[in-house]
Amino acid sequence: MAAALEIVRPSPAEADRPAIEVGHLTKAFYDSEGDRVTVAVSDVSFSVASGEFVCIVGPSGCGKTTVLRILADLEQKLSGTVKLHSATPPAMVFQETSVLPWLTVSENIAFPLSLKGVSGAEQEKRVRDLLALTGLTDFARARPHQLSGGMKQRVSVARALVDDRDILLMDEPFGSLDEQTRLVLQQELLRIWETTGKTVVFITHSVDEALTLADRVLVMSPRPGTLVADLEVPFERPRDVVEMRRDKRFWDLTYKVWRLLASPARA
Amino acid sequence: MSAVPVTLTEDELRRLKAPARRERLFRLASYFSPLLLLLLWELSSQLNLSDRRFFPAPSAIAQTAWRMVLSFELFDHIGATLRRVGVGYAMGAVPGIVMGLILGLSRPVRRVLGPIFSALYPVPKIAILPLILLVFGVGDASKFVVIAIGVFFLMLYNTMSGVMQTPQIYMDVAKNAGATRLQTFRRIAFPAALPSIFTGLKLAAGSSYIIIAAAEFLGARSGIGFFIWASWQTFAVSRMFVGIVVISAMGYLTILALEALERRFVPWAKH
Incomplete structure (x- = not known):
């Protein structure tokens, strides 16, 4: 892994440096059978402040997941720079079901800790806290195939939080859930974020979801994915995901993002 | 997950539990269905539909078997066969599973060693028995080896395909959680391949x-x-025929035991 990410440990002097700095990031895929090159992400630059909640919104296939996978070191970049100023590698919440079917809910949540040889008692304590935080206490001993889609995503979120990493990367974690469940989980995620102060990069194709959650929304164009806008979301915290829909600014911003997505060239 | 808070009627409860009851019935039936075949055989023999010199009735075979049980004549033979199968099976299964995991996880190793195994696999194991007798002698060692070879290849291919069918997402989860290569091997590849490993164990x-x-x-x-x-x-x-029935029963019981183990260790897979 020669091209692994550069993880810079922060010193006190650099306390107000951004947590994530991405510069001129480009990623392409080569299909040797058809001799075809597909540029997935082209010249993307952005930074995320420590403790900030940033959403990347864009249509399917715009390369937003690729950007996140590069941040998580699950994919190699072609060129550009990616710097994470963090004491720990980022934790990822995946879009598709990622709970391990052979482990119980508790064991799934404890998985990252169990790899690091954390003591059983310590693991149990952390898992108990996270079960409570994500509302899964009654399902601690259940197996994944007994859970609904929403509960499986709760398990994924709990697992990503269990070893308390600084940066949380979320790849459309609520994309496959029904609207009610999604609203509940959005509210819970905001509550968790407000208590933990983590840096979050959250991918979604839903403008509504991006505005509900984020401090800033990055808008991406279709392939090859480039950034077309970087918008501040001015709503005060803590937010109420239902009440904020009464705010006129919410709909003005929604309209603005939709205009950008509909015709990115005019932005 | 706990007690039902709302009361259901007797009839509702009965219907609720019906599929589970049917499942238990099917399991019971699966133990006894081979007996049906014996019954047909007995009838055809009694009715002189088959030649009793070559196909004695099951009841006649059972009488012979009973006499042999009383004289303890069969148990040494059963013991000898069980020992050979048990030792040979273990000798083949453990390296077969380990090699299957390695080949499944590592494309370079698979590319280099794969063709060697593919070339050796189709060789009929009995065809090389003379060679094995030559090398390992006429004692038990040669029996262990010939069984081990047969088991090894079945376990290798079943484990390898199980690992290769592991969804990429589980590998991503392991990497993001900070798993080492050995941890990915033990905690992800092995459990993900377990259903295929059990298929292999039964075939083997x-x-x-x-x-x-x-x-x-x-x-x-x-x-x-x-x-x-x-x-x-x-x-x-x-x-x-007593010998044939005994060795068939040994195989059948072994597979039943493996299925019980499978239900115990692969509770997340459908059976």
């Missing part, structure tokens, strides 16, 4: 008994295979 158990029967025909002084062959040579057809 069946194939072990085929191989041991043939091997004991040719070069042994004990074991069920030897017993069948010796009975045939003295035209003791009833005794020969």
